[in-house]
Amino acid sequence: MPSLCRDCLKETLPAVRCPHCRSPRVLSHPELMSLTIAHMDCDAFYASVEKRDNPELQDKPLIIGGGKRGVVSTACYIARLKGVRSAMPMFQALKKCPEAVVLPPRMSAYVEVSKQVRAMMDELTPDVEPLSLDEAFMDLGGTQKLHGAPPAVMLARLVKRMKDEIGITGSIGLSHNKFLAKVASDLDKPRGFSIIGAHDTADFLENKPVRLIWGIGPAAQESLEKAGIRTFSDLLRWDQDDLIARFGPMGFRLWHLARGQDKRRVSANTPVKSISKETTFSDDITDRAVLDGYIWRLSEQVSDVAKARDIAGRVVTLKLKRANFTALSRRISLRDATQMTDKIYRTARDLMKQVSEDSAFRLIGVGISDLIPADNADRSGDLLDPDAAKRADVERAADSIRQKFGKGAISKGRSLR
Amino acid sequence: MKISIERSALLKAVSQAQSVVERRNTIPILANVLIEAEGETVSFRATDLDIEVVDKAVAQVERAGATTVSAVTLHEIVRKLPDGALVTLTDDSATGRLTVAAGRSNFSLATLPREDFPIMANAEYTSNFSAKAAELRRLFDKSKFAISTEETRYYLNGVYMHIADSEEGRVLRCVATDGHRLARIDSEMPADAADMPGVIVPRKTVGELRKLLDDDDMQIAVSVSETKVRFATPAITLTSKVIDGTFPDYTRVIPQGNTRKLEVDAAEFAKAVDRVATVSSERSRAVKLALDEDRLILSVNAPDSGAAEEELAVAYGDERLEIGFNAKYLLEIANQVDRENAVFMFNSSGDPTLMREGDDTSAVYVVMPMRV
Numbered sequence: 001m002p003s004l005c006r007d008c009l010k011e012t013l014p015a016v017r018c019p020h021c022r023s024p025r026v027l028s029h030p031e032l033m034s035l036t037i038a039h040m041d042c043d044a045f046y047a048s049v050e051k052r053d054n055p056e057l058q059d060k061p062l063i064i065g066g067g068k069r070g071v072v073s074t075a076c077y078i079a080r081l082k083g084v085r086s087a088m089p090m091f092q093a094l095k096k097c098p099e100a101v102v103l104p105p106r107m108s109a110y111v112e113v114s115k116q117v118r119a120m121m122d123e124l125t126p127d128v129e130p131l132s133l134d135e136a137f138m139d140l141g142g143t144q145k146l147h148g149a150p151p152a153v154m155l156a157r158l159v160k161r162m163k164d165e166i167g168i169t170g171s172i173g174l175s176h177n178k179f180l181a182k183v184a185s186d187l188d189k190p191r192g193f194s195i196i197g198a199h200d201t202a203d204f205l206e207n208k209p210v211r212l213i214w215g216i217g218p219a220a221q222e223s224l225e226k227a228g229i230r231t232f233s234d235l236l237r238w239d240q241d242d243l244i245a246r247f248g249p250m251g252f253r254l255w256h257l258a259r260g261q262d263k264r265r266v267s268a269n270t271p272v273k274s275i276s277k278e279t280t281f282s283d284d285i286t287d288r289a290v291l292d293g294y295i296w297r298l299s300e301q302v303s304d305v306a307k308a309r310d311i312a313g314r315v316v317t318l319k320l321k322r323a324n325f326t327a328l329s330r331r332i333s334l335r336d337a338t339q340m341t342d343k344i345y346r347t348a349r350d351l352m353k354q355v356s357e358d359s360a361f362r363l364i365g366v367g368i369s370d371l372i373p374a375d376n377a378d379r380s381g382d383l384l385d386p387d388a389a390k391r392a393d394v395e396r397a398a399d400s401i402r403q404k405f406g407k408g409a410i411s412k413g414r415s416l417r
Numbered sequence: 418m419k420i421s422i423e424r425s426a427l428l429k430a431v432s433q434a435q436s437v438v439e440r441r442n443t444i445p446i447l448a449n450v451l452i453e454a455e456g457e458t459v460s461f462r463a464t465d466l467d468i469e470v471v472d473k474a475v476a477q478v479e480r481a482g483a484t485t486v487s488a489v490t491l492h493e494i495v496r497k498l499p500d501g502a503l504v505t506l507t508d509d510s511a512t513g514r515l516t517v518a519a520g521r522s523n524f525s526l527a528t529l530p531r532e533d534f535p536i537m538a539n540a541e542y543t544s545n546f547s548a549k550a551a552e553l554r555r556l557f558d559k560s561k562f563a564i565s566t567e568e569t570r571y572y573l574n575g576v577y578m579h580i581a582d583s584e585e586g587r588v589l590r591c592v593a594t595d596g597h598r599l600a601r602i603d604s605e606m607p608a609d610a611a612d613m614p615g616v617i618v619p620r621k622t623v624g625e626l627r628k629l630l631d632d633d634d635m636q637i638a639v640s641v642s643e644t645k646v647r648f649a650t651p652a653i654t655l656t657s658k659v660i661d662g663t664f665p666d667y668t669r670v671i672p673q674g675n676t677r678k679l680e681v682d683a684a685e686f687a688k689a690v691d692r693v694a695t696v697s698s699e700r701s702r703a704v705k706l707a708l709d710e711d712r713l714i715l716s717v718n719a720p721d722s723g724a725a726e727e728e729l730a731v732a733y734g735d736e737r738l739e740i741g742f743n744a745k746y747l748l749e750i751a752n753q754v755d756r757e758n759a760v761f762m763f764n765s766s767g768d769p770t771l772m773r774e775g776d777d778t779s780a781v782y783v784v785m786p787m788r789v
Binding site: 332335336351353 | 567568569594596597599665669670699741743767769783785786787788789
């Protein structure tokens with residue numbers, strides 16, 4: 001059975017320890033050298049970047065997220081041992097792990113690291129499909145001749161380089177389609193490398209819960225459960241027509257996924273569809289002026305990501321959650337796509353004005369979507385707002401100051417509200 | 418109620434009514450037209466609660482009365498009847514049906530009680546004057562393309578009709594803008610209009626009003642209050658709420674100091690813009706104008722789909738200038754020119770550009786450039 005040492009990258013025979021370097025991290029799988037579709041997922045990405053930049057945090061439980069009532073964006077593996085999970089409300093996380101260090105996210109640093117990782121992936125194959133800053137699909141089919149090594153070796157080399165050169169770790173899932181590659185990358189985190197081959201797919205999926213499928217959230221789970229579907233084995237019992245009749249187009253996909261089939265290609269051209277930022281308040285907020293401060297700061301964060309990726313959005317969305325957890329969202333299409341904080345903020349502010357109720361809100365979010373390359377954005381001014389051009393100049397100038405002297409070097413008074 | 422009416426007269430009246438009713442509405446009676454017959458006239462009234470139109474037609478009224486019936490259905494039926502047919506509408510209050518009969522065709526339509534039909538409250542009009550249909554048509558036709566559709570700036574969703582001071586004295590003026598382009602159209606101030614309050618006439622009203630203005634010499638009775646505006650011909654009365662908001666100070670927007678003058682045949686210019694814009698599939702297609710001594714080069718460069726260039730002979734005597742515009746905006750303003758050459762006044766590639774027809778300042782347009 002083909003085997004590979006993940007530390008010295010030498011191909012070996014199946015063994016408990018690598019005969020060359022004595023590392024216990026030896027991978028063995030009958031299809032190891034023939035599978036080509038991979039999913040790479042950085043381990044506790046935000047936390048890893050923070051720990052890399054501040055070694056003092058290395059052995060401490062670390063949570064990235066905001067505020068008393070915000071949610072956990074990322075928890076490091078030490079915090080996870082205590083039961084802290086992503087998307088867990090912060091107060092709950094701190095109950096489980098009171099000694100944790102909590103840091104607010106530093107998006108620009110993560111974007112920077114993400115770009116470095118992306119560059120390494122781009123060296124492996126042109127077919128890299130990023131899903132977010134810290135994960136991506138790769139199709140290494142047909143690259144073996146070019147690299148002089150099979151995909152598995154190149155992927156092991158990629159995570160090794162990420163650790164050696166960037167200082168963060170990642171986990172690899174290697175399989176014969178995207179669905180299984182993504183499932184696999186999650187099997188053995190952190191620093192995992194899991195393989196689901198074509199021959200062991202059926203065995204692997206048997207009795208696995210359907211929530212394994214990316215995109216099956218609590219709501220979809222519930223509707224599946226109503227149909228008596230909890231596991232892949234349950235799914236297998238359904239006819240394709242019945243699944244389609246009951247679940248629509250999703251039924252068709254489910255039928256294939258139940259058999260471990262996923263025809264979607266890894267496509268470098270599936271760009272991000274939207275950029276959004278939201279925050280949950282420690283206490284519900286009614287005061288419009290305070291909300292306005294949040295709108296500004298969130299617009300700034302959205303704009304930062306858009307600028308880092310050289311994209312702009314034509315649609316601005318404002319999202320609110322009332323104290324009773326009901327949600328409210330307003331969106332508007334702009335004539336001219338934008339990536340500027342000022343424009344995103346003013347548009348979101350106008351949307352906020354349309355919200356006539358004075359409810360207390362627990363969450364606010366700002367986002368842009370319908371994204372296009374930044375070259376084609378912010379191209380024309382507004383006749384009725386002749387100062388907009390000046391404000392845009394100010395923003396560009398402030399951006400370059402921040403780039404040179406750091407994020408806190410200059411900011412609007414508005415951001416302090 | 419029982420009336421007989423000639424098909425074409427009925428069609429005209431009903432088609433105006435059915436265009437006012439909202440296709441999707443939650444109040445059933447708003448889909449209906451109120452038909453009232455008395456004396457020798459029958460009137461058709463429709464409303465969406467913001468606009469009300471009443472169309473009167475001469476008919477043979479055998480039995481006076483009133484009822485309401487689906488405007489769209491009635492319109493469809495009448496439209497499909499043969500030309501020249503005599504249509505009889507009979508209301509049977511016992512069955513709650515309206516019978517539409519013409520030749521051998523017979524229709525029975527569900528009705529709703531006339532008492533439930535909302536009648537728009539009458540406003541205290543502070544200003545009443547009369548204007549020629551041709552004048553009003555020019556004011557609204559030339560400005561309506563610039564009306565904004567943006568909901569957040571709802572006060573731009575109409576044409577601002579008001580009295581203003583121009584170089585030619587006091588004028589009746591219509592202004593519309595969406596922040597990217599602006600149209601300012603003047604016409605002679607009608608007698609008695611001096612005290613008219615400025616009002617923002619909503620987009621839909623502008624569309625409905627247009628149907629009253631086909632006959633050049635028709636005198637339109639205009640009534641204006643702070644909250645409502647009314648346009649009336651002897652046959653049709655259109656009443657509309659106005660947009661409750663303040664129209665921005667547009668005078669600041671109209672550039673005064675633009676000195677670089679380009680004069681070009683508007684039709685040739687529009688055709689050339691349209692041609693070069695073909696290569697771009699973007700939603701906001703940018704066209705670049707490169708100006709040099711009596712020469713204009715229009716170009717579009719769309720990296721994904723192609724490039725195009727066209728040269729035009731023009732009158733231009735200033736420094737070289739390169740400036741970009743949204744092709745659609747340029748086309749729209751060029752299409753407003755109907756008699757003379759289009760005169761563009763530029764400042765720099767980042768400043769608003771002014772366009773007018775020859776030396777005529779009674780219609781000026783402003784368009785914001787775009788980075789190319």
